[in-house]
Amino acid sequence: MRVAPSLVVQLADHLEALGAIERVRDPADRRRQRLTLTEGGSRLLGAAGGLAEALDEELTAPLTPEDRAALSRILERLAARAGIPTE
Known part of the structure; x- marks a missing residue:
């Protein structure tokens, strides 16, 4: 994720x-934790997506x-370069 x-x-x-x-400990490697989205997290993600679209x-x-199309193309190129x- 840089x-x-x-x-x-x-x-x-x-x-x-x-x-x-x-958070759940990874049974294969106790030093790692697995992060799992909860039902509440799923609702939060949906709400955040709706707010971002608005x-x-x-x-x-x-x-x-x-x-809008030109802006989208430019932002995609900049993201790809990064x-x-x-x-």
Whole structure:
């Protein structure tokens, strides 16, 4: 993920406190933990996705469909160059 491990731990701590994930020790390697999305986490993910879509619509409302398509292509190229998957 190209993120400092300490940030991943903080994020996991926060998500666990929200009840969005559960940590389970990996039986094959007790040093590792598996993070599992809970039912509440699934609802949270859906809500966040809906909010992101609404924000995207709000921010791009002034753009024509052609401008939106061009912006999308440009952002995908920049993400690809940075090694960030877009799907």
